Amino acid sequence: MDPFIELDNVSMLYGSNGTIAAALRGVSFSIAAGEYVAITGESGAGKSTLLTLLGGLQVPTSGRVVMGGIDLSGLSADGLADFRKQTIGFVFQAYHLLPYLTARENVIVPLSPERMSSREKADRADGLLETVGLSGKENRLPSELSGGECQRVAIARALVHDPAVLLADEPTGNLDTTTGEQILDLFSEWHGRGKTVLMVTHNRANLSRATRTVRLRDGLVEEDRRMSPSGRAMGLPG
Numbered sequence: 001m002d003p004f005i006e007l008d009n010v011s012m013l014y015g016s017n018g019t020i021a022a023a024l025r026g027v028s029f030s031i032a033a034g035e036y037v038a039i040t041g042e043s044g045a046g047k048s049t050l051l052t053l054l055g056g057l058q059v060p061t062s063g064r065v066v067m068g069g070i071d072l073s074g075l076s077a078d079g080l081a082d083f084r085k086q087t088i089g090f091v092f093q094a095y096h097l098l099p100y101l102t103a104r105e106n107v108i109v110p111l112s113p114e115r116m117s118s119r120e121k122a123d124r125a126d127g128l129l130e131t132v133g134l135s136g137k138e139n140r141l142p143s144e145l146s147g148g149e150c151q152r153v154a155i156a157r158a159l160v161h162d163p164a165v166l167l168a169d170e171p172t173g174n175l176d177t178t179t180g181e182q183i184l185d186l187f188s189e190w191h192g193r194g195k196t197v198l199m200v201t202h203n204r205a206n207l208s209r210a211t212r213t214v215r216l217r218d219g220l221v222e223e224d225r226r227m228s229p230s231g232r233a234m235g236l237p238g
């Protein structure tokens with residue numbers, strides 16, 4: 001396997017009010033380009049922390065996160081921001097849309113620093129909104145959309161700059177089953193285009209979409225399995 005993402009003995013401690021929580025305690029594994037990894041584990045296991053480190057939203061207390069040959073801990077804040085804009089699409093559980101922007105304007109946000117005309121940006125955003133089934137709703141505010149529609153706007157925003165890596169933190173957690181399936185179809189389509197997908201999920205039904213599942217427990221990798229195409233777990237290849 002040619003590693004695209006490498007986590008090397010990654011630890012993350014959070015300190016508050018004199019107490020320290022160890023969210024990750026020495027996690028090491030690597031991911032090849034084009035894998036679809038489901039990250040599972042109980043609440044508090046460290047899943048969201050892992051995703052934020054992979055997305056360059058935080059840096060680990062110790063250890064290294066390397067993506068495409070770049071050690072993220074060696075980047076400045078500006079360097080990390082550039083890395084995110086070029087490489088990462090991030091979907092949060094709670095959508096994180098800007099409430100005063102329309103669906104189209106929210107999708108355009110990651111494009112703003114690029115040298116692109118407003119017309120091109122709008123066309124690109126509208127194309128993505130069509131892909132996620134929101135044609136005709138480009139000018140609505142988040143408050144005028146359902147939860148599932150907001151999540152689809154968030155996914156369009158995550159994909160608009162054509163990132164190599166899609167990171168999603170319980171993207172279907174707040175959605176009904178049918179809408180959740182539609183979101184997962186979009187991720188599968190994205191994965192089918194050769195993109196790397198990492199999705200945190202509690203939902204057993206979601207696991208069948210992934211090519212691999214990594215289960216965390218108390219900040220450590222408890223289990224790491226690759227799935228056969230039929231969705232049955234296989235042993236780890238050597």
Ligand SMILES: Nc1ncnc2c1ncn2[C@@H]1O[C@H](COP(=O)(O)OP(=O)(O)O)[C@@H](O)[C@H]1O
Pocket residue numbers: 014015016021022023041042043044045046047048049050
């Ligand atoms: N910003 C933070 N400040 C302090 N503790 C945190 C923070 N974020 C997460 N934690 C703690 O780190 C541990 C792992 O959290 P998290 O990564 O959110 O797990 P999960 O997503 O699996 O529920 C938990 O004990 C949590 O309370």
Ligand SMILES: [Mg+2]
Pocket residue numbers: 047048049
């Ligand atoms: Mg979480």
